[in-house]
Amino acid sequence: MKLKRFIGNPILEPRGDDWESVAVFNPSAVYKDGKIHLYYRAVGEYYPYTSRLGYAVFDKDLNLLERQSEPVMIPDAKMWERSLEDPRVTEIEGDLYLTYVTTPTPGPPGAVRKRLGIPMPELSAHPRTALAKIKNFMEFKRYGIITPYGADERDVVLFPEKIGGKYAMLDRPANWVGEEYGTSGPSIWFATTDSIGQKITDHKLVMKAEAEWEGNKLGAGPPPIRTESGWLLIYHGVDDKKVYRAGAALLDLEEPWNVLARTQEPILEPIEDYEKHGDVPNVVFPEGMVVVDNSLIVFYGAADKVCCAASVNLDEFIKDLLSKR
Numbered sequence: 001m002k003l004k005r006f007i008g009n010p011i012l013e014p015r016g017d018d019w020e021s022v023a024v025f026n027p028s029a030v031y032k033d034g035k036i037h038l039y040y041r042a043v044g045e046y047y048p049y050t051s052r053l054g055y056a057v058f059d060k061d062l063n064l065l066e067r068q069s070e071p072v073m074i075p076d077a078k079m080w081e082r083s084l085e086d087p088r089v090t091e092i093e094g095d096l097y098l099t100y101v102t103t104p105t106p107g108p109p110g111a112v113r114k115r116l117g118i119p120m121p122e123l124s125a126h127p128r129t130a131l132a133k134i135k136n137f138m139e140f141k142r143y144g145i146i147t148p149y150g151a152d153e154r155d156v157v158l159f160p161e162k163i164g165g166k167y168a169m170l171d172r173p174a175n176w177v178g179e180e181y182g183t184s185g186p187s188i189w190f191a192t193t194d195s196i197g198q199k200i201t202d203h204k205l206v207m208k209a210e211a212e213w214e215g216n217k218l219g220a221g222p223p224p225i226r227t228e229s230g231w232l233l234i235y236h237g238v239d240d241k242k243v244y245r246a247g248a249a250l251l252d253l254e255e256p257w258n259v260l261a262r263t264q265e266p267i268l269e270p271i272e273d274y275e276k277h278g279d280v281p282n283v284v285f286p287e288g289m290v291v292v293d294n295s296l297i298v299f300y301g302a303a304d305k306v307c308c309a310a311s312v313n314l315d316e317f318i319k320d321l322l323s324k325r
């Protein structure tokens with residue numbers, strides 16, 4: 001079953017001539033007090049392509065109510081942050097937590113570098129993922145890096161409740177590839193930690209590529225949501241032509257490293273002009289997901305340029321997904 005795009009897409013576009021003038025994309029979302037709160041990645045210059053986090057509020061019909069004129073989170077040099085990328089927000093026991101990627105050597109995407117003649121930056125370290133606690137929607141308490149030392153880490157999402165008495169996450173250590181890891185490409189893993197803010201451990205492989213459309217790599221999208229049938233996970237898959245699509249899976253509630261069902265075909269793929277043409281062409285990158293009146297609303301970045309939304313009836317979607325067992 002395919003997601004249906006919001007007729008008003010894109011819901012956020014670049015604006016002004018400052019911190020979000022080049023691109024706004026890869027939004028995460030949380031639904032609280034009848035409003036959808038969106039945190040998104042924003043870029044104001046192609047070089048050095050530093051990302052900051054913006055914040056906007058929508059009603060449940062996706063009418064824009066508020067958009068901050070300044071970034072709500074910027075890189076902190078004391079934390080060795082050069083760029084803040086790809087936020088994911090999870091509510092756990094009434095508190096909001098944010099995972100985000102810190103890139104030590106930011107640089108524009110390959111397509112932009114080629115177009116503008118910008119050399120590829122010399123990488124000083126792998127991207128890593130950090131954690132922060134959100135207060136009053138726009139205040140952040142940083143915990144620092146939570147991913148294993150030496151791991152090339154993006155796509156880290158927290159489960160909204162403890163599993164087995166521990167905080168649980170999905171992550172994607174891109175350099176954990178080979179016979180010793182049981183996968184030939186970057187895959188989705190399950191990990192835990194005893195205390196919020198500590199480094200994650202006890203990894204278990206969850207999902208690796210099966211279909212051609214996800215054959216290059218795959219990674220978690222928004223934080224999973226609990227359903228009676230299992231944890232609903234929306235994820236992205238990338239093929240050998242670097243086209244980004246979205247898929248879905250159901251994970252066991254008690255042992256989320258066990259996949260109960262999984263789509264063989266993408267539920268969303270680049271079709272519209274705003275998805276096919278941008279700073280990185282042919283990309284749909286889901287990062288946010290909320291349920292409003294039994295409608296599953298998925299928020300995604302399109303072509304590394306704009307923020308978009310798509311939806312589907314949750315019950316019908318789960319029923320269709322279960323048929324893929």
